[in-house]
Amino acid sequence: AQSVTQPDIHITVSEGASLELRCNYSYGATPYLFWYVQSPGQGLQLLLKYFSGDTLVQGIKGFEAEFKRSQSSFNLRKPSVHWSDAAEYFCAVGAGTYKYIFGTGTRLKVLA
Amino acid sequence: GAGVSQSPSNKVTEKGKDVELRCDPISGHTALYWYRQSLGQGLEFLIYFQGNSAPDKSGLPSDRFSAERTGGSVSTLTIQRTQQEDSAVYLCASSPPGQPQHFGDGTRLSIL
Secondary structure, three states, X not given: OOEEEOOOOEEEEEOOOOEEEOXXXXXXXXXXXXXXXEOOOOOEEEXXXXXXXXXXXXXXXXXXXXXXXXXXXXXXXXXXXXXXXXXXXXXXXXXXXXXXXXXXXXXXXXXX | OOOOEXXXXXXXXXXXXXXXXXXXXXXXXXXXXXXXXXXXXXXXXXXXXXXXOOOEOOOOOOOOEEEEEHHHOOEEEEEOXXXXXXXXXXXXXXXXXXXXXXXXXXXXXXEO
């Protein structure tokens, strides 16, 4: 069955430190992959997406993610975290023409 | 407006009452999705509309849940005889075909 796993429920980093949020997926075909961010009381905002081509994709707010087919992973990274990055992050896989499967999210806390 | 608009932003109601949640998608977006987000959970797919095609209702958790989309634009999610387990944030998203979704800020539903 198709699934998305975000193994870290909570992550705490210091401001200025680097960040990596993990995402693993299970999907039989080449997936469409997404990362979204959700601030409290708001909907989800798209950070970046992978459809095909270069496996390292750049997104908004200085985020990037790398698609590794051999590891079925699509980890999100940022070299230097800002306090405003504190939020919940969701990985999603496009499972078919319109179905999307979301992970359970990783809540990021940033220490000043 | 420029984004997906959902109303009300918050709804508190008594168990057993019916509720209607509204979603105004981005103009021109033919695809519309409803999701349910429970505390500590990912996004649970409820229903998908695409243009004039029959909707995919496979995610609706029970026959108390129904949704309509009038004129290919505004959508209403109706929950009849609400139960406490229906308490959640209900998110609506829209997109052009095959493109990433744009989310509204959600309706936070609380059942007393």
